[in-house]
Amino acid sequence: MNMTTTARTRRGAAIEIHSVKKYYGSFAALEDVSMRIEAGEFMTFLGPSGSGKTTTLNLIAGFTDLTEGDIRLGDRSISALPAYKRNIGVVFQHYALFPHMTVFKNVAYPLKLRGVPSAERERLVKQALAMVRLEDFAHRYPSELSGGQQQRVALARAVVFDPPLLLMDEPLGALDKKLREWLQLEIKRIHRELGTTFVYVTHDQEEALVLSDRIAVFNRGRIEQIGTGHELYTNPATLFVGRFIGESTILRGPHETRNGETALSVAGIKVVAPGAPVGSGPQTILVRPEKITIDVPGKEQPAGTNRLRGRVTESLYLGSGTKYEVQLADGTLVVSRMPVAERPFSIGDEVDVSWQISDSKLLADDGSTESA
Numbered sequence: 001m002n003m004t005t006t007a008r009t010r011r012g013a014a015i016e017i018h019s020v021k022k023y024y025g026s027f028a029a030l031e032d033v034s035m036r037i038e039a040g041e042f043m044t045f046l047g048p049s050g051s052g053k054t055t056t057l058n059l060i061a062g063f064t065d066l067t068e069g070d071i072r073l074g075d076r077s078i079s080a081l082p083a084y085k086r087n088i089g090v091v092f093q094h095y096a097l098f099p100h101m102t103v104f105k106n107v108a109y110p111l112k113l114r115g116v117p118s119a120e121r122e123r124l125v126k127q128a129l130a131m132v133r134l135e136d137f138a139h140r141y142p143s144e145l146s147g148g149q150q151q152r153v154a155l156a157r158a159v160v161f162d163p164p165l166l167l168m169d170e171p172l173g174a175l176d177k178k179l180r181e182w183l184q185l186e187i188k189r190i191h192r193e194l195g196t197t198f199v200y201v202t203h204d205q206e207e208a209l210v211l212s213d214r215i216a217v218f219n220r221g222r223i224e225q226i227g228t229g230h231e232l233y234t235n236p237a238t239l240f241v242g243r244f245i246g247e248s249t250i251l252r253g254p255h256e257t258r259n260g261e262t263a264l265s266v267a268g269i270k271v272v273a274p275g276a277p278v279g280s281g282p283q284t285i286l287v288r289p290e291k292i293t294i295d296v297p298g299k300e301q302p303a304g305t306n307r308l309r310g311r312v313t314e315s316l317y318l319g320s321g322t323k324y325e326v327q328l329a330d331g332t333l334v335v336s337r338m339p340v341a342e343r344p345f346s347i348g349d350e351v352d353v354s355w356q357i358s359d360s361k362l363l364a365d366d367g368s369t370e371s372a
């Protein structure tokens with residue numbers, strides 16, 4: 001049976017998280033988290049280890065009690081409902097299949113709990129297994145499956161009862177890179193077919209960019225920014241977000257503001273970004289690698305360009321282009337990605353790095369170190 005011909009048309013439900021706090025004793029795992037996830041949206045929680053992603057997911061699932069705030073699914077509050085009454089599908093990093101049950105029985109289990117009659121159960125299980133392309137594996141036991149196959153069974157089991165919301169916590173975390181990339185595409189396809197709301201936890205920014213409609217970036221129990229991958233990459237609200245998503249060059253130095261522009265003195269040279277300082281503290285300028293060009297020293301640049309002198313410390317051929325690292329006089333590393341040139345620069349070459357003033361993103365300095 002082909003799932004695409006039987007795709008369910010019901011949309012997922014929206015989630016609203018209102019001023020949620022979670023304390024373990026006096027430790028605040030979540031400080032004050034609010035967001036709305038739209039019906040049918042693919043939302044990813046992204047952030048470093050310990051930032052509160054899993055805690056938020058567990059609060060939505062009902063596996064953890066919230067300390068303050070409210071969570072709504074569709075048009076009702078679920079904060080006081082036990083997990084089993086929330087009707088939410090869940091997939092974890094570790095497969096958690098029942099080892100003594102066949103694939104068929106594993107996937108049928110949530111339907112049995114809900115009292116679905118056996119003929120209907122059989123139809124829905126077959127449909128769910130077809131969706132994850134495992135219809136020929138119904139009679140195997142979990143121990144007879146690979147890690148990726150087990151995770152697809154877990155996914156089938158999580159959606160077989162047509163939940164309005166599917167939660168996934170690092171479901172591909174235990175798999176190798178190739179399999180992970182293939183399953184990312186499968187998960188994207190399944191999201192499209194089901195139309196259910198997906199909430200996905202990962203600390204892998206590439207995975208978040210590939211999968212999500214929007215990404216919520218977590219840091220120390222708070223949300224730094226919520227936006228599409230493109231918004232977070234091109235217009236990060238904080239240095240933390242700018243550094244967490246994609247590669248970047250981060251410039252620091254004393255600043256002054258004039259005529260709606262802010263200039264930083266970097267290695268004795270002024271570099272300019274549009275806009276007034278963010279907050280009252282030190283400022284940084286963040287620039288993305290594909291915006292930075294490398295030239296022989298002294299080449300004339302058009303107006304509206306920032307330029308700094310440095311020395312090539314790394315040159316990596318990437319097929320589609322070359323990635324350079326250039327060290328400035330003050331030790332700052334500048335990262336550039338350029339199309340492959342006929343005569344590429346070599347390690348040790350003195351070069352000018354340049355970029356448009358409009359490609360400089362001015363951000364408050366949070367004092368964090370290493371660039372990229």
Ligand code: ATP
Nearest residue numbers: 024027029047048049050051052053054055056203
């Ligand atoms: P990871 O990617 O490592 O899973 P995460 O962003 O999902 O990280 P959480 O698991 O949500 O992080 O944890 C947030 C914070 O709450 C961490 O500092 C963690 O140590 C703490 N924490 C989580 N569960 C408990 C608990 N049961 N008791 C005490 N502290 C906890």
